[in-house]
Amino acid sequence: MASNLVSIQRRGFGQTMRKDTWWVAPLLTFIGLGSFVLYSTWAAFQGAHYWVPGTGYLSPFYSPELFGNSPHALFGPQPSWIPSWLPFSPALLILWAPGGFRFTCYYYRGAYYKAMWADPIACAVGEPRKGYRGENWFPLILQNIHRYFLYLAIFFLFFLAYDAWSAMWFQAADGTWRFGVGVGTLVLTANVFCLGFYTLSCHSLRHLVGGVYDVLSNKPIRKKAYGCVSSLNKRHMLFAWISLFVVGFSDIYVRLVSMGIWTDYRII
Numbered sequence: 001m002a003s004n005l006v007s008i009q010r011r012g013f014g015q016t017m018r019k020d021t022w023w024v025a026p027l028l029t030f031i032g033l034g035s036f037v038l039y040s041t042w043a044a045f046q047g048a049h050y051w052v053p054g055t056g057y058l059s060p061f062y063s064p065e066l067f068g069n070s071p072h073a074l075f076g077p078q079p080s081w082i083p084s085w086l087p088f089s090p091a092l093l094i095l096w097a098p099g100g101f102r103f104t105c106y107y108y109r110g111a112y113y114k115a116m117w118a119d120p121i122a123c124a125v126g127e128p129r130k131g132y133r134g135e136n137w138f139p140l141i142l143q144n145i146h147r148y149f150l151y152l153a154i155f156f157l158f159f160l161a162y163d164a165w166s167a168m169w170f171q172a173a174d175g176t177w178r179f180g181v182g183v184g185t186l187v188l189t190a191n192v193f194c195l196g197f198y199t200l201s202c203h204s205l206r207h208l209v210g211g212v213y214d215v216l217s218n219k220p221i222r223k224k225a226y227g228c229v230s231s232l233n234k235r236h237m238l239f240a241w242i243s244l245f246v247v248g249f250s251d252i253y254v255r256l257v258s259m260g261i262w263t264d265y266r267i268i
Contacts, residue, residue, distance in 0.1 A: 015126040029115035047089035049258040056166030104146035181268040198243035201232035
């Protein structure tokens with residue numbers, strides 16, 4: 001009986017027989033995620049120009065503001081138990097929660113594993129490492145707490161929704177607050193919707209509302225909820241990128257209006 005022996009040879013990093021532009025997608029992902037991480041880190045350490053006086057505008061990077069110097073601070077200025085020699089910014093107290101939700105997101109894992117770590121950089125393209133450790137070892141085993149970050153992300157949505165409501169009020173010349181709509185109002189409101197779609201389309205939420213059961217036909221409420229989240233989940237990647245852009249732009253908008261570089265035009 002004739003037999004054919006196939007020799008399998010490991011490719012070196014970047015080696016491939018693919019003729020298409022396979023490198024475009026990981027490159028764009030690297031630029032997009034890398035730019036957001038750099039900007040959000042810089043913005044978090046500023047501790048200034050994150051709110052606009054005379055308006056209800058508050059950057060989502062700083063919401064909820066636990067301690068700070070703005071009227072939005074829930075518990076007043078910087079507490080005494082934080083050493084004065086440490087760099088203090090209200091964003092550093094809360095940004096770990098939404099940041100952790102994105103960092104452990106099922107979609108983003110696949111995105112930055114490829115783009116940032118080249119593991120793997122693309123299908124049928126050589127990797128820079130010989131073995132695969134998966135997510136069973138430190139630090140990647142921490143990715144498994146994504147569902148707990150989901151609970152925090154849902155909690156944060158309520159604060160951001162309140163911020164959108166606050167952005168509909170402006171201080172008049174006599175000191176009273178009156179209802180109005182500015183461009184910033186639209187930006188902060190759009191941010192809530194985009195983050196809401198991204199959060200509520202999460203794979204963990206899909207499992208939470210119905211995936212724990214083998215049969216949903218006898219649980220009509222869970223079945224309906226499961227169908228709704230599943231419908232959103234189909235576009236989870238799209239919501240992930242749109243919300244990433246909008247939340248970053250929201251901080252930029254509030255920051256530049258606060259600095260007087262941009263003018264916040266009033267619609268109503």
